[in-house]
Amino acid sequence: MVPTDMVPVIAWPVWIIFLPLVMAIFAFLFRRRGAQLGIVTALGLVPALSGLTWQVLGNGPQQYAVGGWGVPLGIDLYADGLSIIMLTMTALVGIGTTIYARGYYSPTGEAKGTHHHQDPSLFWPLWLLLWAALNGLFLSADVFNLYVALELLGLSSVALVALAGGPSAVAAAMRYLLVSLLGSLSYLLGVALLYFAYGNLSLGLLAQSMTSFPASFAAIALMTAGLTMKTALFPLHFWLPPAHANAPAPVSTVLSALVVKASFYLLLRLWFQVFMNAVTPSAALLLGILGAAAIFWGSVQALLAQRLKLLVAYSTVAQLGYLFLVFPLAQGKGTGFSAWSGGLYFILSHACAKAAAFLAAGTVLYGFGHDRIDELAGITQRLPVTMFAFAIAGVSLIGLPPSGGFIAKWLLLNAALAGGQWWWAIVIILGGLLAAAYVFRFFSRAFSYVEEVPVCRDLPWSMELTALALALAAMALGMIFTQPLAVMEIAAPLSGPVLTGGLP
Amino acid sequence: MSVSTLYSLVGSSLFCLGLYGLIAYGHLLRKILAINVMGTGVFLILVALAYGSREISPDPVPHAMVLTGLVVSVSATALALALACRVQENTGSTKLTEDGSD
Numbered sequence: 001m002v003p004t005d006m007v008p009v010i011a012w013p014v015w016i017i018f019l020p021l022v023m024a025i026f027a028f029l030f031r032r033r034g035a036q037l038g039i040v041t042a043l044g045l046v047p048a049l050s051g052l053t054w055q056v057l058g059n060g061p062q063q064y065a066v067g068g069w070g071v072p073l074g075i076d077l078y079a080d081g082l083s084i085i086m087l088t089m090t091a092l093v094g095i096g097t098t099i100y101a102r103g104y105y106s107p108t109g110e111a112k113g114t115h116h117h118q119d120p121s122l123f124w125p126l127w128l129l130l131w132a133a134l135n136g137l138f139l140s141a142d143v144f145n146l147y148v149a150l151e152l153l154g155l156s157s158v159a160l161v162a163l164a165g166g167p168s169a170v171a172a173a174m175r176y177l178l179v180s181l182l183g184s185l186s187y188l189l190g191v192a193l194l195y196f197a198y199g200n201l202s203l204g205l206l207a208q209s210m211t212s213f214p215a216s217f218a219a220i221a222l223m224t225a226g227l228t229m230k231t232a233l234f235p236l237h238f239w240l241p242p243a244h245a246n247a248p249a250p251v252s253t254v255l256s257a258l259v260v261k262a263s264f265y266l267l268l269r270l271w272f273q274v275f276m277n278a279v280t281p282s283a284a285l286l287l288g289i290l291g292a293a294a295i296f297w298g299s300v301q302a303l304l305a306q307r308l309k310l311l312v313a314y315s316t317v318a319q320l321g322y323l324f325l326v327f328p329l330a331q332g333k334g335t336g337f338s339a340w341s342g343g344l345y346f347i348l349s350h351a352c353a354k355a356a357a358f359l360a361a362g363t364v365l366y367g368f369g370h371d372r373i374d375e376l377a378g379i380t381q382r383l384p385v386t387m388f389a390f391a392i393a394g395v396s397l398i399g400l401p402p403s404g405g406f407i408a409k410w411l412l413l414n415a416a417l418a419g420g421q422w423w424w425a426i427v428i429i430l431g432g433l434l435a436a437a438y439v440f441r442f443f444s445r446a447f448s449y450v451e452e453v454p455v456c457r458d459l460p461w462s463m464e465l466t467a468l469a470l471a472l473a474a475m476a477l478g479m480i481f482t483q484p485l486a487v488m489e490i491a492a493p494l495s496g497p498v499l500t501g502g503l504p
Numbered sequence: 505m506s507v508s509t510l511y512s513l514v515g516s517s518l519f520c521l522g523l524y525g526l527i528a529y530g531h532l533l534r535k536i537l538a539i540n541v542m543g544t545g546v547f548l549i550l551v552a553l554a555y556g557s558r559e560i561s562p563d564p565v566p567h568a569m570v571l572t573g574l575v576v577s578v579s580a581t582a583l584a585l586a587l588a589c590r591v592q593e594n595t596g597s598t599k600l601t602e603d604g605s606d
Contacts, residue, residue: 144569144572147573148572148576151576151580154580155579155580155583158583158587159583162587162590166594167591167594167595170587170590170591170594171591171594171595171600171601173587174532174584174587174588174590174591174600175600177580177583177584177587178526178535178539178584181539181580181584182523182526182539182542185519185539185542185543185546188546188573189519189545189546189549191569192546192549192550192553192566192569195550195553195565195566195569196553201565
């Protein structure tokens with residue numbers, strides 16, 4: 001038998017970052033081959049991610065020094081359960097979006113473009129660059145490398161929003177860029193303070209040496225402020241609805257399903273791994289209250305929205321609010337892991353459901369040339385598959401069983417009730433009711449029967465089926481939950497039972 | 505007051521000044537400049553922290569961070585300026601209107 005340290009370890013993390021990065025450069029050089037390169041990237045990431053997941057499941061968290069340099073000179077990559085969850089989410093939504101975008105930007109579709117001028121050849125390099133930035137962010141092990149990944153992510157997202165062209169999209173991109181840069185600079189100042197106080201940048205070393213030092217509090221405040229702005233937490237959400245609603249369909253999807261989760265991921269890492277000894281319950285409570293406000297404000301705005309894509313974008317503001325409930329809920333006695341896994345489950349199921357909803361909304365806009373909800377009566381007669389996908393995604397967004405959204409809310413509710421913080425349970429339940437209201441408001445139009453159905457142009461089948469596949473993935477998360485929960489448990493910073501009162 | 509502290513304080517003031525400019529002014533060019541002033545403040549703090557004192561040689565890690573940060577800042581400024589030009593071409597205005605969605 002070969003000793004384990006003799007087995008050559010394949011550096012999957014490096015592949016996961018470099019494949020999309022190299023493909024992005026190729027897609028920029030060979031503009032006409034963008035769609036093919038996108039598909040190659042999607043296919044290539046599947047074995048690499050499976051390999052990494054296998055390593056993490058078998059041997060626990062993986063650390064990899066790029067080029068053999070190691071800290072402090074080189075760059076370290078690190079993968080644990082949380083990274084695997086985020087990378088898997090990115091791959092699921094990324095593959096779906098890539099196939100969708102291939103149809104959306106196909107030459108036949110371009111000729112009768114419904115919107116302003118869109119240059120499909122620029123979509124591919126930017127999207128692959130964004131994918132590389134996301135993967136890099138989820139694998140980085142030091143706070144400065146995370147800053148670079150965050151900036152790459154922000155710049156490629158802004159450029160993608162601007163691709164739609166037209167006054168509203170360009171203005172939305174400009175506002176998004178300013179917010180994004182402000183958030184990153186605030187984060188970078190926090191990094192500078194951390195280096196000043198502790199003399200290193202590695203997440204692991206910082207976690208060991210963290211104390212309640214004034215510089216730590218200033219760093220926490222600056223980094224949290226910057227990142228909540230990028231995650232569009234109420235009341236810093238103002239930039240999100242126009243940016244997400246005005247972008248081209250595949251772009252809205254990745255922004256809402258993935259990009260906002262990236263900065264939230266960083267918040268989770270910092271709060272629960274690095275600043276664990278320094279954060280105070282009152283700061284966690286503040287984030288929870290803002291999250292609750294986001295749930296109500298976002299839902300009410302979604303109820304009032306006149307356009308379908310704006311409705312879905314405001315729904316993102318509301319759903320992001322739930323994620324911030326994790327901070328106060330994790331403070332409860334023995335409910336740490338319940339809150340942690342609930343939050344991660346919410347991230348996963350929201351990514352799949354929101355991607356499906358935005359792809360379906362994009363298909364509606366593509367097919368009918370507009371997305372004014374009042375004029376969409378009877379569209380189910382024209383697009384049954386797309387509307388079915390939207391309906392399933394809606395079930396997960398509301399949090400009805402047997403969807404992934406249900407499991408996530410169940411875990412959060414459990415953490416709230418078992419930890420003696422029942423008021424958060426009321427917020428979660430009311431939020432679900434409001435989500436039902438805005439989802440059904442659209443359904444009541446779309447599923448009504450009308451004699452004269454609006455004309456819909458031909459669409460590639462892949463656009464309808466990818467939305468359906470992602471919606472079904474959100475549903476599958478509600479049925480297969482032991483495996484995701486097992487991955488979330490690997491090196492989780494919070495311990496405790498999954499559910500305190502037994503399984504549902 | 506040591507040289508390092510002085511420069512750190514100047515850096516912090518630049519950061520706050522830039523933040524004020526970003527919020528207070530509507531003109532996009534001013535906003536972009538304000539962001540750059542903020543960035544310069546952060547870089548100045550990093551360089552000051554690297555300096556330490558006259559006796560020991562400066563710490564190279566913050567220098568590497570500033571160099572990387574400068575590259576990011578130049579790219580971000582380029583994108584911001586290009587977008588600001590597009591905003592003006594599209595709307596004829598150098599400011600963002602209150603309502604981003606039409």
